[in-house]
Amino acid sequence: MNITLGAVVKGGTSLDYKTGSWRDQRPVIHEDLCKACGQCEMVCPDSAVYVKDEIYVIDYDYCKGCGLCAYECPTEAIEMVPEEK
Amino acid sequence: MNHIKVVEGSEAVALAVKACRPQVISAYPISPQTHIVEWLAKMIADGELETEYVRVESEFSAASVISGASATASRSYTASSSQGLLLMTEVLYASAGLRLPFVITGVNRALSAPISIQVDHQDTISLRDSGVIQFYVESSQEVYDTHIAAFKVAEDQGILLPVMVCMDGWILTHSYERVSFMEQGEVDSFLPPFQPVNFLDVNDPKTWGSYAEDDVLMEFKYAIHEAMQYAKGRIKEIFSELAMVTGRDHGGLIEAYRTEGAEMILMAMGSMVGTVKEAVDDLRSEGKKVGLVKIRCYRPFPFEDIWNAIRGAKVVGVMEANFSMGSEGAVGMDLKAKLCGRPDAPLVLDFIAGLGGREVNKKTIGQIVQKAEEVLNSGLPLHEPHWVDLNPAILP
């Protein structure tokens, strides 16, 4: 990649780096148990949980599989399963 | 239309800075820079200068404050000396790397230890690797004019580096000379408001200060080197442009003084140049073919201009008030490095003079000239730097 003046970089460009490749386990949201409280979205350090059509969805491009969402879910609606290679 | 006043050198600096309309000034006092920041503070307190003056707790913070201000699109200024400049070193390297323009006055003073407040150039010379552009001035008039040019150089969109105007402590800062001042309108026309290429902007958020892996770091550093190479030509243009407005031409990257047909050329920077010019005049009137190259811009090192002035001479006597411990004087090293391998290069002799404020007068210069003549006549090279006026009797 070319160098820029003073090493200035445009904001938001980290989206080009898919941290999803870091996972060895992945969260699966069981919609029947999900209350849509939003706790998972709150606690994800990587902003990898979001709302789509009123349903909470994991962005597997960036989810690192840390397990915080599953651990903090009040209804245990999220299950961590081993990542398939 | 210039108006003339007898002022202390420090006041000339303060008036130059004021005329350039900085938005942020931050400085920490250290002798012999102190009068500059005191003059500026008084101007602000009397409502004569509108600026944000941030009174910091150390020189490290002073340089940092103006770096932050420059990154936020404000023209900024600081000044320091000696220990304070060294404390700023990390900041100056980083700001050069981030391409943050600002102007800093480097008031020359010896470095501890032992502590000394007298003048030499070790402090600013120690910063020569940093990417900061360095000018050295001979007189209060030159210090006034050069500060105004310095802002234009720093902010040039092809340069964007900090610029340091180096002036001898006490000799220039605390003595009184006649200085001719520009009208504010003239300064405003010469130096329009700061237009940065990058700045911290909520409407276009950018990330400034990434870490660089080994696949890009060398190129970032090379870019600074390229900017400095480009700066050589642009600095000359800016100095000429200012000279057209003021009617005062101090020269370009160097001033070649009576170098035509010279067999021996002395090389110096800072206020000692004034004395060297007088010595050159005396020697010329005795029939000796001696000239002087005054270095005005030390970084980037103006080799091409120096070469044009010294080619044809037999010997160059570099006089410098600094020493790179374990090697020799910095300017001597720079010159020898560039001349290395050139078949028609003159002999370069390195003279260390004036450390810790030891006086450099015509007698000193006479000794240097004599030594240089001895070397030339004997054919024996003088590889080691010669410490002029050293008193071996008091060495342990």
Next chain:
Amino acid sequence: MIVSLQQITRKEALFVSGHRACHGCGMALAVRHILKATGKNVIVVTPTGCLETFASPYGYSPWRVPWIHHLFENAPSIASGVAAALKAQGRDSVRVLVIAGDGSTFDIGFGAISGMLERGDDVLYICTDNGAYMNTGGQRSGASPTYSSTTTDPAGRESLGKTQMMKDLPAIVAAHGAPYVATASVAFLKNLQKKVKRAMKSSGPRYLQIDTPCPSGWGFPPERTLEIGRIGIDCGLVPIFEMENGKITSTRKIKKKIPVTDYLKAQARFKHLFADDRGQAELHEIQAIADRNIEKYALLRESGNK
């Protein structure tokens, strides 16, 4: 550049995915919520540290606010310069934020923060505290807890880790006369946001210290980041409070006090205290620290109160 679903659906996010923080990083979580609370009209200054490193490899930036990293020890002074420039330019609506680690805040940048506080510069200084120089492998800082093992003050046959107390930065900042000083934790994210919003409402130098547990450095599984935060609060070692003009105006009460050993046993950095007979006196000392905090900040709910 590939356009992700995120860019389309969550345009307002100011700290986006793709940063290289460790799994479960408390600091990254804190930064998300700090910027949710401040909104986009901020310029952020970060010194060298974990945050700077994981959030600025060249070409990959998660920051959707203007952000600058200069050096390790000068974030407060850079911020002072940014604030001075904004003032000179009359741009009042843009605010200045420092987000700095404990290494910079407690140690190498201590002089600079003192200057910033003394001058009264309009900067909100947020310290995300993970108790060591985690970026470089976990060397000890002035914020490392007593008897934690760090790589430059490790537990060994002749040592049980750091013997000094953790520097009381909130008290030091308050002693400078800063109008708003608070502590928070990623264990309580809405409370964290509330404090940031409150701090943004006033001007002058404001300080917020956020406990950001570090799975990699403290030695616990990454899914427990918030839980470790909660345990730290409930045993009294991590007091959560607000101070305005030198007076405590709010504290997070502990519903049910738990012994410090619950906190210490959960982290590898304290495991040496349980390895053999040696750590007993030290465990008592740590409990005493927690008890002193509980008393000083009145952290326990009084009986009979809800």
